[in-house]
Amino acid sequence: MVFPQYYFGQIFEAKHEPGTVAYSAELQLRLLQETTDEMARNGCKKIVIINGHGGNESLLPYFAQTQLDKRHDYVVYVQWGHEAPPGGPTKRDQINMHAGETESSTMMISNPDLVHVERAASESGADQKRVNLPEDVYTGIWWYARFPNHYSGDGSLATKELGQFEMNAWIAAIGEAIRSVKADDESLKLQNEFYEKSSHPLDTKP
Numbered sequence: 247m248v249f250p251q252y253y254f255g256q257i258f259e260a261k262h263e264p265g266t267v268a269y270s271a272e273l274q275l276r277l278l279q280e281t282t283d284e285m286a287r288n289g290c291k292k293i294v295i296i297n298g299h300g301g302n303e304s305l306l307p308y309f310a311q312t313q314l315d316k317r318h319d320y321v322v323y324v325q326w327g328h329e330a331p332p333g334g335p336t337k338r339d340q341i342n343m344h345a346g347e348t349e350s351s352t353m354m355i356s357n358p359d360l361v362h363v364e365r366a367a368s369e370s371g372a373d374q375k376r377v378n379l380p381e382d383v384y385t386g387i388w389w390y391a392r393f394p395n396h397y398s399g400d401g402s403l404a405t406k407e408l409g410q411f412e413m414n415a416w417i418a419a420i421g422e423a424i425r426s427v428k429a430d431d432e433s434l435k436l437q438n439e440f441y442e443k444s445s446h447p448l449d450t451k452p
Contacts, residue, residue: 247290249285252281252295254269254273254274254277254278255274255299255301255302255305256268256271256274256299256301256302256304256305257299257301258301258386259301259386259389259390259396260301260396262390262394263396274305275309275312278309279309279312282320282322283318285320286318286319286320290320291319291320291321291434292320292321292323292427292428292430292434293320293321293322293323294323294324294325294423294424294427295309295310295322295323295324295325296325296326296420296423297324297325297326297327298326300343300344302326303326306324306326307324309322309324310322310323310324313437314437314440314441314444317441318437319434320434321430321433321434321437323423323427323433325419325420325423327416327419328412328415328416328418328419328420329415329419330411330412330415331415334408334411334412335405335407335408335411337403337408338400338403339399339400339403340399341371341372341373341398341399341400342398342399342400343393343398343399344393344396344397344398344399345371345396345397345398345399345401346371346398346399346400346401346403347399347400347401347403347404347408348399348404348408348412349399349401350363350366350401350403350404350409351404351405351406351407351408351409351412352409352412352413352416353404353409354404354405354406354409355406355409355410355413356413361401361404363401363402363404364402366400366401366402367402369395369397370395370397371393371395371397371398371399371400371401373392373393373398374391374392374393374394375391375392376391376392377391377392
């Protein structure tokens with residue numbers, strides 16, 4: 247079963263941009279939980295969340311982790327992104343993140359009417375590097391510090407050829423994820439074992 251597109255994602259980093267609707271963290275988690283609970287009540291015991299937004303890359307693994315807080319009769323899996331195979335068009339964008347060469351290229355395939363490469367130079371996609379911290383130190387303001395225009399890279403470099411190559415790689419990754427989940431008979435067993443042991447931890451053998 248393919249659930250309708252889910253659009254209640256994490257987007258705090260864009261609250262300064264006109265039109266952004268950023269739901270509270272509590273509401274986001276509650277909506278996700280009630281949605282997956284209802285999907286499971288209707289017979290879906292393996293739920294794969296396919297992520298298409300970088301801002302969710304912390305939220306969704308955390309949500310999957312919270313499934314260990316209370317007993318559930320289903321498993322949540324999270325899949326995002328892909329590694330494109332060798333070959334394909336050469337990428338020229340040195341930054342190449344939000345609305346950069348790759349994302350603009352894939353949008354040329356999925357929603358070509360929304361891509362206007364002639365407007366790419368109207369704002370800067372340069373990394374402004376306004377916070378200087380080690381790579382292993384995280385702060386929530388990191389994205390705004392680097393890309394306050396919510397644009398990172400050079401969308402004018404986008405091509406349909408790169409877009410099709412990247413989309414094919416992503417489709418293949420999603421297909422592999424679904425096949426792996428369908429074949430997975432262990433996660434729910436282990437999850438149930440965990441629930442049982444966590445209900446009386448003093449009986450768990452060291």
